[in-house]
Amino acid sequence: MTRIFSGVKPTGHLTLGNYLGAVRQWVATDQKPDDALFCVVDLHALTVEHDPARVRRLSRQAATLLLAAGLDPDRCTLFVQSHVDEHTRLAYLLECTATDGELRRMIQYREKTARAQAAGEGVRLSLLTYPVLMAADILAYGADEVPVGEDQRQHVELTRDLAVRFNQRYGPVFTVPKATLPAVAARVMDLQDPTSKMGKSHENGAGIVYLLDEPEVVRRKVMRAVTDSGEGGVVYDRAARPGVANLLDILAACTGGEPEELARGYEQYGPLKRDVADAVVELLRPLRERHAELAADPGEVERVLRAGAGRARALARPVVDRAYEAIGLLAP
Numbered sequence: 001m002t003r004i005f006s007g008v009k010p011t012g013h014l015t016l017g018n019y020l021g022a023v024r025q026w027v028a029t030d031q032k033p034d035d036a037l038f039c040v041v042d043l044h045a046l047t048v049e050h051d052p053a054r055v056r057r058l059s060r061q062a063a064t065l066l067l068a069a070g071l072d073p074d075r076c077t078l079f080v081q082s083h084v085d086e087h088t089r090l091a092y093l094l095e096c097t098a099t100d101g102e103l104r105r106m107i108q109y110r111e112k113t114a115r116a117q118a119a120g121e122g123v124r125l126s127l128l129t130y131p132v133l134m135a136a137d138i139l140a141y142g143a144d145e146v147p148v149g150e151d152q153r154q155h156v157e158l159t160r161d162l163a164v165r166f167n168q169r170y171g172p173v174f175t176v177p178k179a180t181l182p183a184v185a186a187r188v189m190d191l192q193d194p195t196s197k198m199g200k201s202h203e204n205g206a207g208i209v210y211l212l213d214e215p216e217v218v219r220r221k222v223m224r225a226v227t228d229s230g231e232g233g234v235v236y237d238r239a240a241r242p243g244v245a246n247l248l249d250i251l252a253a254c255t256g257g258e259p260e261e262l263a264r265g266y267e268q269y270g271p272l273k274r275d276v277a278d279a280v281v282e283l284l285r286p287l288r289e290r291h292a293e294l295a296a297d298p299g300e301v302e303r304v305l306r307a308g309a310g311r312a313r314a315l316a317r318p319v320v321d322r323a324y325e326a327i328g329l330l331a332p
């Protein structure tokens, strides 16, 4: 069976981008627990300025939201990264496999470094090694597929390179994984700035739909989405009309259908925005309701995470032990 691994970083409230780009694919997989692993990657949240209490709160919230979105603990393993030591154990070996140059070329590293420097903040060393820890997350489980949004494609490519390099040098320890992206909405854009990704850690929430936003808030954000002048009707053109293309992508992702085809059904932006707002509200309604129920019983979420960590550890341990031996370390 194909083994799947993916993760979400608790640096902010989860967004529609996270859901359409990644989480929805996770929920759609019908797997056995050992073959579908989903992780709240809390160690990754420490790579930028962070507030300890907030990271803890967001980790719990992310896990609750993933269950509310439909992850079923009987069909997948849901756990928290820091609960399984194998991730950091393996990350060190992969740091001894990766080069400084290839890590400095990562787009997200360059963007986040520029942002930190502009804000006068230091850049944490862990920001540079971030993709190595991510590679360890994936390789520790021998994952075949990594369902992610477009922005993570480069990191998964690096993971492949590291796996191949390690295997060639020290023997066949790792499965070489591949990224799987959704057909539409692999990159949901910010509603206020449709040339940037809708990202959970952005400052301005007006262009971001959070999964727990109230229906009226979702509506307001969608109705105020930035578009162009609208001359010539509604057409799907990502380069020339990124705001409208984004709305059509979201609509297509919520209702099915092709964005180009959907564009033909509209002459003006007003009705398009109303339909997008309705579709997103309906998509998120069951998730919000289930989240409220689960949040009332935090003990249940904790039980799921504890059981998940136990299962994850049992899977990762032998792979990481094999890597330790292959690279030349003496068995304890």
Ligand code: TYM
Binding pocket: 005, 006, 007, 008, 009, 010, 017, 018, 019, 020, 021, 022, 023, 041, 044, 133, 134, 135, 137, 138, 146, 147, 148, 149, 150, 151, 152, 155, 185, 186, 187, 188, 189, 197, 198, 199, 200
């Ligand atoms: P993160 O937490 O930023 O995002 C979680 C998932 O959501 C996708 N995503 C989007 N998809 C479409 N449009 C958007 N606007 C959008 N924003 C986010 C991301 O592509 C991702 O799939 N580095 C990862 C976390 C990670 C990971 C891993 C993922 C750590 N280890 C191992 C997979 C495998 C991250 O920061 O995702």
